[in-house]
Amino acid sequence: MKKGTCQLCGDTRDLIKAHIIPRTIFSKTRGLGAPPQFLTSWEGNQGNKSEGFIDKSILCGDCDNSFSDAENYLGEYLHRNHTAASQAHNGVTAFIDEAYDYGKLKLAVLVTLWRAEISSNEAFCDVYMEKEEKEKLRKMLVKGEVGSAGCFPVVISRWKSEEKFEPVCRQTVMEPRVINNSYCETSFLGWKILICIKENAGDNVLFENAISKDKLIAIDQAFETSDFFKRLVELSLNSN
Ligand SMILES: [Zn+2]
DSSP states (O other), X not given: OEEEEOTXXXXXXXXXXXXSSOGGGGSOOTTTOSOOEEXXXXXXXXXXXXXXXXXXXXXXHHHHHTTHHXXXXXXXHHHSOOGGGEEEETTEEEEEESSSOHHHHXXXXXXXXHHHHHOOOGGGTTOOOOHHHHHHHHHHHHHTOOOOTTBSOEEEEEEEOXXXXXXXXXXXXXXXXXXXXXXXXXXXXXXXXXXEOSXXXXXXXXXXXXXXXXXXXXXXXXXXXXXXXXXXXXXXXXXX
């Protein structure tokens, strides 16, 4: 192990191999047999691609371990079969969950954003935040806090797709990237995740259904007609 400055707590410690995308996302997809594939447009060293890349220069073991519980929850939650739970929400089909753990789910998503931002790994070069926002996020993560729904809002949507695309949806992790300097998008295992990288989303309609302490509302998105899907296909073709 190499000694260095932990980017989270700021202490000089032994730095561990930190997974940027939580390792639990890449544990074998239940029922489908094969582990998920990480899709990226980056053409550099792909050695750790199947695990979503590691970085040996950002985190000490204690800081990294402090997120294990939340990350295990995220992995378990996204792998879970929620199919039967769709309900109507403002006239559209949505998956609504009032009993999920807001603190754990959001913490795992926010720490993933933070690690991707902090990492010098070029696969995450499209993830960036302004200095002040990044420092605010770091302080929250040190305390294990996720704030209210409006604080770095997170939206989780679900892909609704034809059966033939189901494996593409369920077995793919897509590189996170920042759009319009305002939010980060990524896709894990058939769930699209948006994270506002500004402290307050203001009137950004994208974050109307941000997850909150009360509930998670995941609108079912038409998968095959989206730009997101085109990008997924593009990345998928490039990776073969
Ligand atoms: Zn640390």
